[in-house]
Amino acid sequence: MSKIVYEKSKGLSDVQLSYCPGCTHGIIHKLIAESLVELDLLDRTIAISPVGCSVMAYDFFNCDGIQASHGRAPAVACGLKRTNPDKIVFTYQGDGDLAAIGTAEIIHAAHRGDNVTVIFVNNAIYGMTGGQMAPTTLIDMKTSTSPLGRNEAMMGKPLLVSELLAQIPSATYIERVASHDVPNLNKAKRAIKKAFEYQAAGKGFSMVEILGTCPIGWNMTPADAMGFVKDTMMPYFPLGVYKDEGGNA
Amino acid sequence: MKMLMKGNEAICEAAIVAGCKAFFGYPITPQNEIPEYMSLHMVKAGGAYVQAESEIGAINMCYGAAASGVRVMTSSSSPGIALKQEGMSYLAGANLPCVVVNVSRSGPGLGGILPAQGDYFQMTRGGGNGDYYTPVYAPFSVQEAVDLIFKAFDVADKYRTPVQMVADGMLGQMMEPCVIEPRPAVKVDKSWVTDGNSGKRPRNIVNSLNLSAEGLEQMNIQRFAQYKEIEKNETLVDYRVNDGDEIVIVAYGAPARVAVNAVDELNESGIKAGLIRPVTLWPYPYASFQNLPASVKHILVCELSMGQMIDDVKIAVAGKYPVHFYGRCGGVIFEPSEIVEAATKIVKGGA
Amino acid sequence: MTTRILFSGFGGQGILTLGQLIATIALNKGKEVTWMPSYGAEMRGGTANCSVIISDKMIGSPIANTNIDILCAMNIPSIVKFEDKVRPGGQIFINSSIIKDGIARTDVDALHIDASNIASKVGDLRVANMVMLAGFLQKTNLFTFEDVEEVLKQRFSGTRNEHLIPLNIEAVKQGMEATV
Numbered sequence: 001m002s003k004i005v006y007e008k009s010k011g012l013s014d015v016q017l018s019y020c021p022g023c024t025h026g027i028i029h030k031l032i033a034e035s036l037v038e039l040d041l042l043d044r045t046i047a048i049s050p051v052g053c054s055v056m057a058y059d060f061f062n063c064d065g066i067q068a069s070h071g072r073a074p075a076v077a078c079g080l081k082r083t084n085p086d087k088i089v090f091t092y093q094g095d096g097d098l099a100a101i102g103t104a105e106i107i108h109a110a111h112r113g114d115n116v117t118v119i120f121v122n123n124a125i126y127g128m129t130g131g132q133m134a135p136t137t138l139i140d141m142k143t144s145t146s147p148l149g150r151n152e153a154m155m156g157k158p159l160l161v162s163e164l165l166a167q168i169p170s171a172t173y174i175e176r177v178a179s180h181d182v183p184n185l186n187k188a189k190r191a192i193k194k195a196f197e198y199q200a201a202g203k204g205f206s207m208v209e210i211l212g213t214c215p216i217g218w219n220m221t222p223a224d225a226m227g228f229v230k231d232t233m234m235p236y237f238p239l240g241v242y243k244d245e246g247g248n249a
Numbered sequence: 250m251k252m253l254m255k256g257n258e259a260i261c262e263a264a265i266v267a268g269c270k271a272f273f274g275y276p277i278t279p280q281n282e283i284p285e286y287m288s289l290h291m292v293k294a295g296g297a298y299v300q301a302e303s304e305i306g307a308i309n310m311c312y313g314a315a316a317s318g319v320r321v322m323t324s325s326s327s328p329g330i331a332l333k334q335e336g337m338s339y340l341a342g343a344n345l346p347c348v349v350v351n352v353s354r355s356g357p358g359l360g361g362i363l364p365a366q367g368d369y370f371q372m373t374r375g376g377g378n379g380d381y382y383t384p385v386y387a388p389f390s391v392q393e394a395v396d397l398i399f400k401a402f403d404v405a406d407k408y409r410t411p412v413q414m415v416a417d418g419m420l421g422q423m424m425e426p427c428v429i430e431p432r433p434a435v436k437v438d439k440s441w442v443t444d445g446n447s448g449k450r451p452r453n454i455v456n457s458l459n460l461s462a463e464g465l466e467q468m469n470i471q472r473f474a475q476y477k478e479i480e481k482n483e484t485l486v487d488y489r490v491n492d493g494d495e496i497v498i499v500a501y502g503a504p505a506r507v508a509v510n511a512v513d514e515l516n517e518s519g520i521k522a523g524l525i526r527p528v529t530l531w532p533y534p535y536a537s538f539q540n541l542p543a544s545v546k547h548i549l550v551c552e553l554s555m556g557q558m559i560d561d562v563k564i565a566v567a568g569k570y571p572v573h574f575y576g577r578c579g580g581v582i583f584e585p586s587e588i589v590e591a592a593t594k595i596v597k598g599g600a
Numbered sequence: 601m602t603t604r605i606l607f608s609g610f611g612g613q614g615i616l617t618l619g620q621l622i623a624t625i626a627l628n629k630g631k632e633v634t635w636m637p638s639y640g641a642e643m644r645g646g647t648a649n650c651s652v653i654i655s656d657k658m659i660g661s662p663i664a665n666t667n668i669d670i671l672c673a674m675n676i677p678s679i680v681k682f683e684d685k686v687r688p689g690g691q692i693f694i695n696s697s698i699i700k701d702g703i704a705r706t707d708v709d710a711l712h713i714d715a716s717n718i719a720s721k722v723g724d725l726r727v728a729n730m731v732m733l734a735g736f737l738q739k740t741n742l743f744t745f746e747d748v749e750e751v752l753k754q755r756f757s758g759t760r761n762e763h764l765i766p767l768n769i770e771a772v773k774q775g776m777e778a779t780v
Contacts, residue, residue, distance in 0.1 A: 013452075042447070042448075043445070043446070043447055043448030043449075044445040044446070044448075045445055045447075046316075046317075046443050046444070046445045048313070056458070058454045058456060059454070062447070062452065063445065063447045063452055064443035064444065064445050064446075064447050064452050064454070065443065065452070065453075065454045065455070065456070066312075066313065066316045066443050066454070066455045066456070067343070067454070067455065067456040067457065067458055068309065068312070068313075068339075069309065069312075069335055069336065069339050072305065072306070072309035072312075072335075072336070075301065075302075075305070075306040075307075075309035075310050075312075075313070076309050076310065076312050076313035076316075077313060078299060078301075078306075078310050078313065079271065079273060079297075079299075079309065079311055079312065079313030079314035079315075080313035080314060080316060080317055080443075081313075082271060082297035082299060082310070082314065083270060083271050083313075083317055083319045083321070084317050084444055084445065087317075087444065087445035088445065089445075104302050104303055104305075104306065105302065105305075105306055105309070107302075108301070108302035108306060111302075112299070251627060253620070253623055253624050253627050253633070253635070278639075279639060362639070363639075418639060419636065419662065419663075422636065422637055422639050423634055423635060423636040423637075423662045424620065424623060424634070424635035424636075425633070425634050425635075425662075426627045426632075426633065503662075506659070506660045506661045506662065507660060507661040508660075509658070509660040509661075510660030510661055513660070582661075582663065584661075584666060585660065585661065
């Protein structure tokens with residue numbers, strides 16, 4: 001007599017994920033899917049996927065999906081949420097999408113206090129297009145467009161998105177978490193769940209920044225990529241709650 | 250009831266009466282009355298209004314709202330419409346209905362705020378990337394703008410396409426009597442919407458991405474089959490050519506009102522002149538040029554540009570008639586006398 | 601019959617409102633009518649103008665800055681810019697409180713109205729536009745005093761400006777008396 005000990009979340013479709021081995025997009029998808037199912041929100045959720053590695057996220061979540069143009073997912077979310085206030089709307093965006101081309105859209109979604117949830121996966125690189133430098137690429141990190149390493153004098157320091165958005169008066173909840181080991185994944189899931197709970201309660205704009213991996217773009221083994229998150233990314237991108245006004249609202 | 254209304258405000262009121270539930274905009278002259286009106290009246294009507302961070306933000310908010318199946322509108326003026334082209338292409342690619350109003354101004358660049366028609370290419374040739382068209386309505390009076398707004402929402406819904414309306418500062422700022430009354434909207438299937446009801450039906454996806462070459466080709470072929478239907482069913486023209494006319498003037502939008510004066514003056518002065526006023530710029534009323542009276546010897550295209558619609562007129566007449574041009578630009582509006590003079594020279598000079 | 605009217609003056613002299621009132625009267629009388637403001641840089645501070653065209657048939661261009669039948673001029677720049685654009689035999693209503701030197705044209709029908717001074721005496725400089733209405737009432741058959749009363753009620757009744765109706769009507773009356 002066999003016994004089911006683990007099942008794929010009902011929040012995920014049966015479409016095979018398109019992510020590279022060792023990339024944490026897949027596990028982050030799982031955390032989102034589980035959260036939506038556990039909070040009983042899945043049936044009224046619309047996922048908005050970006051341009052980037054997660055462009056086809058609409059295929060993977062078992063709910064309605066919209067594919068947005070590069071960086072504009074927060075604006076799409078705003079239009080959707082304003083006309084469907086009783087629905088759950090989240091964007092799933094990478095650092096090229098959110099922290100470069102989409103800075104105006106993300107800042108103003110927070111600025112308006114749009115009651116949506118943003119899942120921001122920061123892996124310090126443009127993965128889909130072939131490993132180019134992102135605003136979040138670390139100093140001296142080599143990418144296909146910073147072959148000599150990111151030079152601070154020419155390219156500035158990596159952008160700290162959670163710190164930036166936490167300054168915005170109308171943002172409700174901003175937390176940075178990581179995806180490289182089980183304890184951190186548990187924390188990440190708690191953060192994701194809280195963000196959706198806040199949205200369901202009408203508490204306003206929330207963003208969870210998740211430090212992710214890109215073993216292919218970083219030219220590392222999956223195991224080394226997990227270590228890179230812990231040893232190199234986390235010191236520059238400190239984890240923690242940057243803003244949480246959900247309790248006061 | 251007949252009311253005296255500004256073109257910009259009449260467009261808004263008509264949209265609200267036509268069931269538009271959301272407006273997303275950004276300030277730019279000379280269309281500011283539109284977001285201003287919507288910020289009060291759309292909200293009073295229970296709809297959504299957001300002043301976006303940019304025209305790009307606004308068109309993408311439209312994309313989100315349209316995906317959930319509500320009637321949605323945005324407006325801007327020429328440089329802002331240029332910014333919206335990314336979103337227009339996405340709307341077309343994802344087959345989403347939306348109404349976009351361009352109260353156009355002179356360009357290129359920041360240009361000026363006075364009436365001009367230099368956006369013809371941008372609007373009729375798909376200003377964004379990829380294979381697509383959008384129906385473009387060009388009203389010449391406040392009442393026609395009202396009527397065409399109702400039409401624009403219906404056509405957008407029926408064919409699942411973004412639809413544009415082009416006005417200019419003249420039509421937007423002028424007041425004219427108009428009647429805005431509810432009329433029945435076209436009935437359409439909206440089972441495709443992504444409004445989060447996936448528990449009750451298979452989940453829906455709104456998307457323009459297709460990485461299979463054959464798959465994307467099929468999507469485009471299907472869309473162009475729709476375009477054929479639009480060309481067949483939705484082409485509109487104001488045709489005022491009579492037997493005996495020697496010259497046909499072609500003009501569109503509010504500047505065509507000047508051409509109306511000019512045609513009257515020409516006929517009074519003994520030069521038989523007619524007018525073709527395309528009401529849809531895409532689909533273009535090519536057929537109106539196919540069976541002109543035998544008396545017609547010349548075509549004179551009048552635009553507030555260096556000459557853009559003239560390309561469509563040349564396509565329409567296919568070399569059968571000499572196609573002349575008279576235009577002003579930069580915000581200068583031609584006067585009837587200028588068109589009369591140009592037409593007279595052509596007819597008398599036998600040019 | 602088509603009447604092309606151009607109203608011109610400083611921003612704040614009530615040019616646009618005056619044009620709208622007359623356009624509304626024309627609408628009330630079942631006429632075709634257009635109202636078109638100048639807009640652009642001149643809007644902010646300088647001389648503003650608006651065109652009103654009233655007709656029995658479809659109106660073409662709504663811009664009446666040439667071949668003008670009636671010029672209602674409230675400041676000197678208006679005369680400088682538009683005096684020559686009035687058709688021979690046309691009419692010019694002149695706010696003589698400000699335009700003291702009158703006009704050069706002799707082939708038009710000119711009416712001097714001490715509009716700004718009369719408005720001040722009535723109690724509010726801002727009703728100078730209403731004083732200018734005297735020109736239309738004395739010199740044209742476009743509408744009557746009763747039409748003006750009706751349109752003022754139509755526009756202001758039930759608004760926070762309702763109390764201004766008597767002031768406006770008084771301004772029209774004083775303008776009429778001064779131009780008999």
